[in-house]
Amino acid sequence: MTQELLDQALVEEATKKSGLIWVRGISVPAPSGPDDEVPAQALWHVWHDGAACLVGDGPGEQPLPGLIDGGDAVVTVRSKDKGGRLVSWSGTVVELAEHTPAWEAAVAELKGKRLNAPDGEAMTERWxxxxxVLRLEPTGATAELPQGSLAERPLPTPATTRRPVPAALPRLLLKKRKRR
Incomplete structure (x- = not known):
């Protein structure tokens, strides 16, 4: 019993303090095959009323792949200071119906943490x-943290990085002004 309470406290404190969690959704088993796993994805969240609350799957918001109502998810929490993994826990995905009291409470918390919203105060209606809006409710099970870096190749994207700095640019920027 004591270990369960310590695990629950660790999950809550670590998730509360971290602004980013890694979530891997595990979809409900298909009748014709085994469970499908979706790769873990970094998601911003807020901790509210005993669960991690997320918003996404809309224009300008984070994607929530593999997170379906009633499905399971594995959440890995990182340290806000050092970025290392602190704890990994299992949870159940609950989709909140819009404008219910639970949805309103979760959205009020999410709204305060949403950065750079394109529509400001109107974002809750857009949501x-x-x-x-999802809740990831801990089931009480913590998992052993994986060993190694878990680094993977980035997913293909149309975004590009900057090109190399032109060779003449440093000379132009550092050029001293001539005195008259």
Whole structure:
């Protein structure tokens, strides 16, 4: 019993303090095959009322792949200071119906943490129309942290990085002004 309470406290404190969690959704088993696993994805969240709350799957919001209502998820929490893995826990995905008391409470918390929203105060109505608000409720099971770096190749994207700095640019920037 004591170990369960310590695990619960660790999950809650670590997840509360971390602004970013890694979530791997495990979809409900298909009748014709085994469970499908989706790779872990970094997601911003807030801890509210005993669960990690997320918003996404809408224009301008984070994608929530593999997170379906009633499904399971594995959450790995990182340290906000050092970025290392602190704890990994299992949870159940609960999709909140819009404008219910639970949805309103979760959205009020999420709204305070959402950075650079394109529509400011109108974002909650956009979330109700176009997005999903989820709760990841811990099941009480913590997992052993994986060993190694878990580094993987980035997914293909149309985004590009900057090109190399032109060779003449440093000379132009550091050129001293001539005195008259």
């Amino acid at each position: 109700a129309r176009e997005c999903r």
